[in-house]
Amino acid sequence: MHDHSVHVQCGDCPIRHRAVCARCETDELTRLEQIKYYRSFQAGQTIIWSGDRMEFVGSVVSGIASLTQTMEDGRRQMVGLLLPSDFVGRPGRTTAAFDVTATTDVVMCCFRKKPFEEMMVATPHIAQRLLEMTLDELDAAREWMLLLGRKTAREKIASLISIIARREASLHLRRSAGPLSVDLPLTREEMADYLGLTLETVSRQISALKKDGVISLEGNRHVSIPDINRLLEEAGDDSDGGMLV
């Protein structure tokens, strides 16, 4: 549990252009630089417990974290997947509403809550960017509601894979030479928690998609997609939306 505290200049930060600080001018960045600090979390570690007092807010710099909710009897639902540049925490509220857990090793760029809130009032660029990001997340959450409420297990799996593929494509913006291929960053159980299924159903549906030639697997986690449009059809999304990126 070594807190490997790397320190990076904001100018060199890999998430500089997408995170909550994306709109900041150089002087604003300098002030943020003064109050930021890095924290590392190991895969599996809980970053924030639901109901706890939130001491800090921050951005995921690298790795993947998940936002989950658990019922008393143990039923779990993942309500968000936090990727690099995503923001964690809620200015203006003192306790966390959901558990935040590191799915892989995670590095976060943190700010103590109070100073950050003060900065937000002073620098509209931060609040503007945060509003934009929050609206995007709200749209994403609402699309996920359609998936959870109305899609079949097969459609859910196809949707998840195509979302991960889309993200991959937007990140590496590789000229799609050859079949698209992605690594699943989640275990079967985590996928189940995200999709509102059991892990057995996830496994079965992945096998079925493989048998039907919609995807092929190399190992458990690596998926290649011979025909992305076929996958999108299986996902039951309004077609057209296919346009990667």
Added chain:
Amino acid sequence: MHDHSVHVQCGDCPIRHRAVCARCETDELTRLEQIKYYRSFQAGQTIIWSGDRMEFVGSVVSGIASLTQTMEDGRRQMVGLLLPSDFVGRPGRTTAAFDVTATTDVVMCCFRKKPFEEMMVATPHIAQRLLEMTLDELDAAREWMLLLGRKTAREKIASLISIIARREASLHLRRSAGPLSVDLPLTREEMADYLGLTLETVSRQISALKKDGVISLEGNRHVSIPDINRLLEEAGDDSDGGMLV
């Protein structure tokens, strides 16, 4: 389809203290007053079509509207219920992501999108309030994800009724003399769309809750709740959270 255009001074507006303008100073309000206009919609009318260019944004002044998503084959999921003071539309995006429909007759306080966006840049109070409201909606959407992904039909119905009851209580903040009672603002089919069920299942589960004495019905739409804690148990929510208001 008469556009019954009432005009109200912002100072007298029933949603003045909860809407996007809640934090505005008098001079800011004056400027909003100049660009606002009212529109009325009849129950059943579509306010905004998904995919359409958004010409305006605005607040629900009275009535209830719903935000829905529909798949090509007709499966529908309601992704939000818009009550008085809720904000419709998304500054910074040109096309609507979801259908907005009037569930009851609705009056909206509208702003053309462009002038509103300009105002938002100029007056941080509006952006601040909008951020706050959006964060609340995001939390609500995430709680709904737990409901859609993991709750049983019975729990879903109990959750919906208790949410409506909570709202009712917070609005009228009546000293709860006698059993709490509420009107369901939705048809069985709309409830089904909201909960990710069929209307038959909604009907059956309401009947079951009635048979078990958790609720009682007068007519189809009026529900009384002899014991709110019993209902909350049925909803499967973390207990304690019961505290109405």
Added chain:
DNA sequence: TTGACTCCTTGATGCAGATCAAGCCGAGAC
């Protein structure tokens, strides 16, 4: 090498909720 892990797959069975179908009730319209 052998166990003990975790992660995953696959099979057999059961059940909650979907689907298909019929009919009730109250409100207009005429």
Added chain:
DNA sequence: GTCTCGGCTTGATCTGCATCAAGGAGTCAA
């Protein structure tokens, strides 16, 4: 009156996914 029509209930049956259960494959450590 009675016709229609939207909203609702209830019954019978079907089915997709959960549940229960067993075992495979890879990794790590002793």
